[in-house]
Amino acid sequence: MGSQLAPHVAVIGGGCAGLAAAVRLTEAGIQTSLFESSHQLGGRARGITWQDTTLDNGQHILLGAYAQTLQLLHTCGVDVEAALLRLPLKLEIPGEFSLTSQSSLPAPLHILVGLLQAQGLSLRERLAAVRFMASLRLKRFSLPQDIALQQLLANQPPRLISMLWEPLCLAALNTPIATASAQAFLNVLRDSFAHKKSDSDLLLPRADLSTLIADPAAKFIESHGGKIYLNAPVESLRSLAHGVELQLKDEWQDVSHVIIATSPFRVTGLLASLPGTENIVTQCQSLQYQPIYTIYLQYSPEIALPQAMHGLTGKLGQWVFDRGQLYGQAGLLAIVISAEGKHQTLTQSDLALKLHQELQTVFPALLKTTPLWHKVIAEKRATFACTAAQERPGQATMYPAIQLAGDYVGTGSPLLDYPATIEGAIRSGFQAAKNIINSH
Structure with a gap:
């Protein structure tokens, strides 16, 4: 960065990595603009509304070891003890x-x-x-x-x-x-x-992920002078002698630094006009993806499981959560299926019926009941496939003013690399912000 521009960082992408980066930058007093291409923040960790009920696009478990996630929540004023059910x-x-x-x-x-x-x-x-x-x-x-x-x-x-x-x-x-x-x-x-x-410890959210993470982060960013733009896709980047130029819908905007916190398959378009980024583009394009299905079954309000979370084995379903105990949504169960499998060949109605039948074999309370409604949320590219000896792009690019952030970004050390988790995304966002803060 030259001396022409005062520090002004553009964060592209409003998922956990982008939000974490923007929180850390605004906390440090750096002018920050966050651009999110959709109408909603949170990326793959957000709340949705269905049948007048707030659901998540994926049911998540956090761990006590997720120190950066807990730090972000604390920074943004979240009452962690109230917002998360902590269980040994x-x-x-x-x-x-x-x-x-x-x-x-x-x-x-x-x-x-x-x-x-x-x-x-x-x-x-x-x-x-x-x-x-x-x-x-x-x-x-x-x-x-x-x-x-x-x-x-x-x-x-x-x-x-x-x-x-x-x-x-x-x-x-x-x-x-x-x-x-x-x-x-x-x-x-x-x-x-x-x-x-x-x-x-298991940390089970007691509110949807927008309420838990995205909304408090957005409030913090804006209260510390940051700007958030929704429905604002950044189409390409140009390197300038004094920083970076962003192409928005109808204009170009100059900033001193950029943090690209999008999904890896969106990185290619942003870097296409920047010579020397071919290796990063190749690494992003070589990543494979795995789905996560979250299936919601709404039973009558008196239905409850023995505890808030159970594992399943030998079945299509892998984990079942009682959202009545977690969110006060009586009778609502969420079943999670991670990674690829036979469930992908079923229609959503058949999958919901199959999971109901599986639960009936495990929980006697469900034997004489049927769901009032179901909702299947299939994130087809929920995470990158965290495979052995995988080459992951690093945080830095050959352009000092451009950093990458996201759960897929490598740390440079296999002993520190995390899989595609909320914690991995937030760590990466914090680190990208730290790198820019330290460059001044």
Whole structure:
């Protein structure tokens, strides 16, 4: 950046990464304009309205280890204790498996003893889980080179994989274990289980994601002098001697810096006219994607599950959430299906019926009832496929005034790279802002 322009940063994209970047920039007193191409902030973490009911475009779980996410919420004035239901780690697959962390013990003993006492596994399977976690800890959760998670789990008993490791992988990486990055999985395990006991807590949102993240962030940005433009797609960029020029619908606008916080498949168009960005474009184009389906079933208000969140096994559905307990939406259940699978071949009505029938085999309360309505939300490109030894674009480009941010952006260290999570997106947004702040 030259001296002609006072710092003015354009953030392109109003998802979690863009919002985090804009919060950090405006907090530092830097003039910031955020451009979002749609009519709503939040990206893939937003609320929607259906049948006069507020839903999410995807049901999310946060973890106590999501330090940057919690920091963003605190900064934006969110009452975290009220907005999130904090539960000690408990993975419950009714009739099959139960793992509860031992909250009276320090980390990592709270998890190791929890594994030793897990219900639904043989002693051999429990010992295999403990040995595996202990060996990972000795290796500092670091692999000499990245491999597929299935390869890393080759010596683990099949039932242990299906009850524990595979559900955790799908929840964290949204990628099948046959191709999922073992190192990215270990990064999540390390952050969740190896440090503070509270890091492994489940944090279940008690409000839709727009209310939880996007709305407070937007309020913070605007109250600190930032500008937010909706329905404002940026079509291309030009590098200037003193900064960057953005092409909006009918005009070009000069800024000192740009943070591109869009989905990776939108990066190509923005960088097309910038020589030397071919490698970034190639990396973005080479990313594959995985879907997430969230299926809402509205039952009569008296219907409730034994607890707010249950796992499912051997079924199309993977996790079921009781939104009555979380959001006060009595009788509303949300079932999540991560990654590709047979469910994609079904019509939405058939999928909803199949999941209702699956739930009836697990929860007797549903045996004599049918849903009043259903809603299937299919995010076809919900996340990038977090596969082994994957090349990810970095934060910096060859243009010092242009940074990338997003859950797909690499840190430069495989030991720090996160899968496509809200935490990964917010970390990346914070880092892009920090890089610009430090450049002054």
